[in-house]
Amino acid sequence: MNAGLLRSSFIVVIEAYLQHGMLSRSDLAALTGISRSAITEITQNLLDMGLLQEFPVIQEKQGRGRPAVSLRFSASHGYFIGVSVTDTPSLVILADMQGNVVGECEIPPSDAPQKLATTIRQAMNDLLRRTGVPRSRLLSIGIAVTGVVDENNGVCRYSAALNWRDVPIAELVKKATGAEAYVGNDANAVAIGEKLFGRARDLRHFSSLILGGNIGCAHYIEGNLYRGYDGGAGEIGHVTLDVNGPRCRCGKNGCLDMYAGGTAMLGLAKAAGLDCQTVHDLEGLATVGNAKAMSILRNGGQALGLAVASLIQINNPKCVLFADVEGFGKGIFQATTRQVIENNILPRFLASTEIVFHQVERSFLARAAASVAAQQYLRTGIVSRVNGSTLQKS
Amino acid sequence: MNAGLLRSSFIVVIEAYLQHGMLSRSDLAALTGISRSAITEITQNLLDMGLLQEFPVIQEKQGRGRPAVSLRFSASHGYFIGVSVTDTPSLVILADMQGNVVGECEIPPSDAPQKLATTIRQAMNDLLRRTGVPRSRLLSIGIAVTGVVDENNGVCRYSAALNWRDVPIAELVKKATGAEAYVGNDANAVAIGEKLFGRARDLRHFSSLILGGNIGCAHYIEGNLYRGYDGGAGEIGHVTLDVNGPRCRCGKNGCLDMYAGGTAMLGLAKAAGLDCQTVHDLEGLATVGNAKAMSILRNGGQALGLAVASLIQINNPKCVLFADVEGFGKGIFQATTRQVIENNILPRFLASTEIVFHQVERSFLARAAASVAAQQYLRTGIVSRVNGSTLQKS
DNA sequence: CCCATTTATTTCAAAAACGGAAATAAATAA
DNA sequence: TTATTTATTTCCGTTTTTGAAATAAATGGG
Numbered sequence: 001m002n003a004g005l006l007r008s009s010f011i012v013v014i015e016a017y018l019q020h021g022m023l024s025r026s027d028l029a030a031l032t033g034i035s036r037s038a039i040t041e042i043t044q045n046l047l048d049m050g051l052l053q054e055f056p057v058i059q060e061k062q063g064r065g066r067p068a069v070s071l072r073f074s075a076s077h078g079y080f081i082g083v084s085v086t087d088t089p090s091l092v093i094l095a096d097m098q099g100n101v102v103g104e105c106e107i108p109p110s111d112a113p114q115k116l117a118t119t120i121r122q123a124m125n126d127l128l129r130r131t132g133v134p135r136s137r138l139l140s141i142g143i144a145v146t147g148v149v150d151e152n153n154g155v156c157r158y159s160a161a162l163n164w165r166d167v168p169i170a171e172l173v174k175k176a177t178g179a180e181a182y183v184g185n186d187a188n189a190v191a192i193g194e195k196l197f198g199r200a201r202d203l204r205h206f207s208s209l210i211l212g213g214n215i216g217c218a219h220y221i222e223g224n225l226y227r228g229y230d231g232g233a234g235e236i237g238h239v240t241l242d243v244n245g246p247r248c249r250c251g252k253n254g255c256l257d258m259y260a261g262g263t264a265m266l267g268l269a270k271a272a273g274l275d276c277q278t279v280h281d282l283e284g285l286a287t288v289g290n291a292k293a294m295s296i297l298r299n300g301g302q303a304l305g306l307a308v309a310s311l312i313q314i315n316n317p318k319c320v321l322f323a324d325v326e327g328f329g330k331g332i333f334q335a336t337t338r339q340v341i342e343n344n345i346l347p348r349f350l351a352s353t354e355i356v357f358h359q360v361e362r363s364f365l366a367r368a369a370a371s372v373a374a375q376q377y378l379r380t381g382i383v384s385r386v387n388g389s390t391l392q393k394s
Numbered sequence: 395m396n397a398g399l400l401r402s403s404f405i406v407v408i409e410a411y412l413q414h415g416m417l418s419r420s421d422l423a424a425l426t427g428i429s430r431s432a433i434t435e436i437t438q439n440l441l442d443m444g445l446l447q448e449f450p451v452i453q454e455k456q457g458r459g460r461p462a463v464s465l466r467f468s469a470s471h472g473y474f475i476g477v478s479v480t481d482t483p484s485l486v487i488l489a490d491m492q493g494n495v496v497g498e499c500e501i502p503p504s505d506a507p508q509k510l511a512t513t514i515r516q517a518m519n520d521l522l523r524r525t526g527v528p529r530s531r532l533l534s535i536g537i538a539v540t541g542v543v544d545e546n547n548g549v550c551r552y553s554a555a556l557n558w559r560d561v562p563i564a565e566l567v568k569k570a571t572g573a574e575a576y577v578g579n580d581a582n583a584v585a586i587g588e589k590l591f592g593r594a595r596d597l598r599h600f601s602s603l604i605l606g607g608n609i610g611c612a613h614y615i616e617g618n619l620y621r622g623y624d625g626g627a628g629e630i631g632h633v634t635l636d637v638n639g640p641r642c643r644c645g646k647n648g649c650l651d652m653y654a655g656g657t658a659m660l661g662l663a664k665a666a667g668l669d670c671q672t673v674h675d676l677e678g679l680a681t682v683g684n685a686k687a688m689s690i691l692r693n694g695g696q697a698l699g700l701a702v703a704s705l706i707q708i709n710n711p712k713c714v715l716f717a718d719v720e721g722f723g724k725g726i727f728q729a730t731t732r733q734v735i736e737n738n739i740l741p742r743f744l745a746s747t748e749i750v751f752h753q754v755e756r757s758f759l760a761r762a763a764a765s766v767a768a769q770q771y772l773r774t775g776i777v778s779r780v781n782g783s784t785l786q787k788s
Numbered sequence: 789c790c791c792a793t794t795t796a797t798t799t800c801a802a803a804a805a806c807g808g809a810a811a812t813a814a815a816t817a818a
Numbered sequence: 819t820t821a822t823t824t825a826t827t828t829c830c831g832t833t834t835t836t837g838a839a840a841t842a843a844a845t846g847g848g
């Protein structure tokens with residue numbers, strides 16, 4: 001399966017950092033079962049290559065003996081480009097290893113994959129020049145796409161939003177830029193972003209949802225993104241809530257997307273004669289007491305709440321993270337969702353499950369895309385470096 | 395974390411067999427990335443200890459070169475006792491390493507844990523005597539319990555059916571019998587049973603459901619039982635289907651159990667004046683055209699179908715296995731469930747997801763319990779043996 | 789302030805595990 | 819029968835890992 005396999009303890013250690021973020025050598029030894037002596041050597045190598053960095057901990061609750069020194073990925077070890085082709089206009093960002101956005105740049109929307117690749121090259125050069133990051137420190141490029149993605153082969157199988165079918169976008173971008181490129185479904189990218197760079201850094205079990213035109217969802221299970229048997233996990237948007245509900249473009253009736261998707265809600269608002277261009281406007285109307293707006297948002301929240309309640313009881317995540325990219329804010333939609341969740345899960349889940357809504361910055365999805373690149377680099381790309389010059393006998 | 399850690403390749407190989415059932419040395423090398431030479435040595439050790447056995451394959455589609463010889467766990471390496479305290483009267487079975495039931499024995503229902511432990515000892519002795527299996531070959535005891543179970547500590551936290559709270563049943567049984575004992579939630583046990591001994595031997599992603607008085611559910615993800623963040627995964631029985639539905643004993647309304655649980659359906663039947671003691675009777679009435687019976691079963695199937703459709707779209711399992719312990723048979727309930735599932739999942743899931751109903755034998759749950767013991771033995775119990783006499787330098 | 793205690797990390801030699809190349813085995817196709 | 823193909827084993831050198839002892843860096847108590 002693996003040709004020149006990276007020695008296994010190395011992988012184990014990197015995985016541990018991917019899953020836990022920050023760990024002392026002692027933690028590592030305890031967690032992985034590798035002896036402390038071996039841990040010393042491995043971390044020394046990783047420190048030498050600049051991947052890990054000692055982190056001066058000021059722990060309030062310092063115990064008795066010598067304090068442990070924590071290690072984590074070094075922010076400046078390398079940089080990643082993240083591209084979100086989900087929204088329009090698309091955004092390209094440059095992030096470091098810890099997910100700090102060091103530069104961003106807007107690119108015009110473009111449906112033609114080849115043209116997109118060229119645009120990304122320009123954006124990349126632009127960002128590197130502006131930030132002064134040398135090309136050699138750019139490790140890889142991550143692309144988040146709405147739709148069905150074959151992440152192993154870097155192909156977007158189908159995207160309704162972009163009108164793509166079987167587009168080998170990773171390869172196109174690699175050819176255009178000369179950098180390794182990876183694609184991911186946007187919902188998966190968000191989950192990876194929350195794990196590596198966001199609010200889920202030390203969670204091993206969580207689900208994340210994007211509240212956008214449609215509802216995207218992905219799960220982390222046992223510290224790893226769970227893609228499902230054939231990559232289809234997370235299709236919560238098409239959970240049926242009412243078999244007699246409105247027809248969805250998927251052909252079924254009463255899908256969650258038809259109630260809680262931004263697109264659907266705006267459609268309902270328009271049909272009800274409301275004057276609003278965005279979900280934010282709709283929330284605004286609800287705030288001033290517009291009954292129709294309130295009803296639409298409440299129904300949406302109710303639907304989302306029920307679907308997420310099912311998710312919680314089926315999968316028992318530690319946390320459910322909602323990323324509000326649409327602009328709901330702290331309004332009636334969010335309040336209803338939370339309440340319906342709480343009313344429809346068993347008490348023991350109520351006590352142990354965190355529900356977190358957060359409004360996200362414009363760069364959120366692009367940053368998520370960068371996290372895909374970072375994760376891939378850490379999982380596979382790094383092998384070449386380790387086998388290369390740095391690791392040879394000290 | 396692990397004191398005398400078993401060398402890692404050993405664990406990897408055993409895990410590979412737990413997850414794949416039957417593998418040749420070549421398969422193993424490809425799957426694990428371990429070199430063929432190492433695989434030869436490891437499998438030799440496992441063969442020597444009698445854990446693995448070469449399996450004379452008569453492969454129809456034999457290729458060109460030397461045929462691979464498959465290995466799998468040796469059925470006679472050891473035996474396990476499985477106890478199902480879920481149903482009444484409880485059943486105790488003796489199974490070999492491949493899940494063949496070599497002896498079974500009924501025990502009277504008993505709510506008192508201490509008494510149960512004593513009864514299990516008697517049953518154990520009885521089974522060993524009757525089958526001629528020497529005590530030394532009995533590796534461990536598995537107990538499946540309905541309710542909330544702390545599987546790490548062997549404690550049943552709460553079981554409404556048995557009226558137990560914080561019962562350290564594993565320890566009680568261990569003291570009574572002198573054998574290592576493990577407890578598992580019955581739904582989890584069924585999933586493990588399907589994986590190790592049943593219809594899921596070579597599936598890495600599946601969910602299994604028990605259709606009994608209530609609906610139990612558990613998931614295998616990436617080849618491992620997924621218990622959730624705090625052991626609560628699989629509570630599909632309390633998925634809300636209708637917020638205005640009948641009140642469940644959990645305090646919520648319209649839970650799946652209230653429509654598709656055997657107990658609830660029989661209650662509805664009784665309320666409708668139908669004369670039936672079992673779900674099987676109810677199906678019988680439906681078969682001869684009784685409208686009320688048909689309606690109850692159809693509603694139940696509809697509810698179950700919707701909940702499972704959600705499960706499929708959220709988790710994308712390869713297969714959903716229904717274990718019919720209640721006696722529905724191939725009736726209207728099953729047909730409706732299947733149809734509703736098919737109508738409420740996206741086409742791509744319809745193509746890739748197997749839905750399997752199977753009626754199970756009386757010994758099914760006890761066998762599942764034995765599989766819990768077998769899995770625990772393979773994961774942890776075996777360490778002592780390997781570190782012991784057998785593995786020393788050849 | 790010094791010393792015993794505690795916990796973390798490193799050092800170093802011995803042992804174990806692992807990989808690579810070549811040999812051997814067991815089949816099929818010609 | 820021989821060439822070819824794939825699986826498995828053998829052999830040997832090297833890398834990795836471990837275990838025990840040493841060292842480091844803190845706290846708490848005289």
